[in-house]
Amino acid sequence: MPASREDEIARALRDAIEALEPITRGQKVAFERRLRGGIAQCASYEDEMAIASAMSVIPIERLKLEGHTASMTIAGDEGADVESVESAESRMERLSARDAELLALLRWFKEEFFSWVDKPPCEHCGGSEMTSIGVEVNALTAEEREGEAGRVELYRCGACVKTTRFPRYNSAIKLLETRRGRCGEWANAFTLCARAMGFRARWCLDWTDHVWTEVYSESQRRWLHCDPCENVCDKPLLYECGWGKKLSYVIAFSIEGVFDVTRRYTQNMRERYRLRGEVYEPWLRKRLAELTSELRSAMLPSEIKELEVQDAVERAELDRPAVDVGESLPGRQTGSLAWRRARGELGPSS
Numbered sequence: 001m002p003a004s005r006e007d008e009i010a011r012a013l014r015d016a017i018e019a020l021e022p023i024t025r026g027q028k029v030a031f032e033r034r035l036r037g038g039i040a041q042c043a044s045y046e047d048e049m050a051i052a053s054a055m056s057v058i059p060i061e062r063l064k065l066e067g068h069t070a071s072m073t074i075a076g077d078e079g080a081d082v083e084s085v086e087s088a089e090s091r092m093e094r095l096s097a098r099d100a101e102l103l104a105l106l107r108w109f110k111e112e113f114f115s116w117v118d119k120p121p122c123e124h125c126g127g128s129e130m131t132s133i134g135v136e137v138n139a140l141t142a143e144e145r146e147g148e149a150g151r152v153e154l155y156r157c158g159a160c161v162k163t164t165r166f167p168r169y170n171s172a173i174k175l176l177e178t179r180r181g182r183c184g185e186w187a188n189a190f191t192l193c194a195r196a197m198g199f200r201a202r203w204c205l206d207w208t209d210h211v212w213t214e215v216y217s218e219s220q221r222r223w224l225h226c227d228p229c230e231n232v233c234d235k236p237l238l239y240e241c242g243w244g245k246k247l248s249y250v251i252a253f254s255i256e257g258v259f260d261v262t263r264r265y266t267q268n269m270r271e272r273y274r275l276r277g278e279v280y281e282p283w284l285r286k287r288l289a290e291l292t293s294e295l296r297s298a299m300l301p302s303e304i305k306e307l308e309v310q311d312a313v314e315r316a317e318l319d320r321p322a323v324d325v326g327e328s329l330p331g332r333q334t335g336s337l338a339w340r341r342a343r344g345e346l347g348p349s350s
């Protein structure tokens with residue numbers, strides 16, 4: 001074949017490939033950075049000091065007792081005496097004590113521990129008429145740097161006109177001290193608390209700007225969706241059906257692996273694929289498998305085998321078509337009405 005003809009074919013091929021290629025190298029690098037960031041985030045929850053700090057603030061014994069009591073109560077029949085003869089059916093309706101502890105942890109976290117911040121109150125006079133005046137990313141204080149704040153929101157008080165800084169901390173240890181923030185801070189601190197209670201936990205990143213936790217239920221042998229901001233457990237269709245979100249990628253990170261769990265959160269995966277243009281799907285599958293084996297490289301073969309059995313069970317679960325939830329899911333409950341509306345998260349009826 002003459003050289004010019006070869007060149008022509010090569011050019012035609014390149015054009016065809018580039019026409020197919022929705023992905024720039026920059027997008028792939030950005031995606032990889034988010035994957036690495038998620039892995040680092042989960043590694044931080046294994047830090048002994050972080051675990052010890054969490055254990056010092058969680059009322060562990062009280063939550064265990066609360067869980068134990070709840071597990072002895074049959075759903076829908078709170079006065080039932082479970083010591084009496086119990087049918088197999090009612091036993092099924094009982095929570096395992098461990099699952100009930102998880103629910104107690106979620107309840108405590110939302111009702112007693114963490115608080116939501118739209119705009120912080122004035123740190124000088126306690127005023128609440130705060131106006132956003134910008135974001136600081138460079139001139140951070142020593143405390144802000146130590147708490148791994150990526151940026152600091154600045155607000156001016158309508159009463160005393162002084163400025164209040166609201167650092168968006170990324171250090172989970174720091175968040176145990178400040179006990180406030182938006183969904184990022186909530187999921188970050190909650191995932192650490194779940195680890196401190198001895199649960200296997202995943203930090204789940206939704207590419208459309210939300211983040212939550214998944215906790216493994218040993219009794220149900222599956223991962224449970226947990227949203228600490230909403231005190232919601234095991235309602236994975238909340239975002240799509242309740243908030244009206246158009247999800248694309250939902251990636252779950254833990255020290256045991258990195259998984260694409262988007263299917264758990266949608267009834268229409270085909271539509272999700274349409275919204276996923278950042279990287280090629282085969283690349284994503286390969287990359288997640290590589291990162292997972294990297295994370296498992298120091299484990300015993302028997303541990304790896306057990307995890308692989310669980311992976312297969314989860315894959316089968318995610319491959320089943322999502323069932324209709326049979327209940328209407330609420331729109332988002334946390335954050336100001338305006339903020340939720342701005343994010344289009346009030347649900348289809350609003």
Ligand SMILES: [Zn+2]
Pocket residue numbers: 122123124125126127157158159160161162
């Ligand atoms: Zn003030």
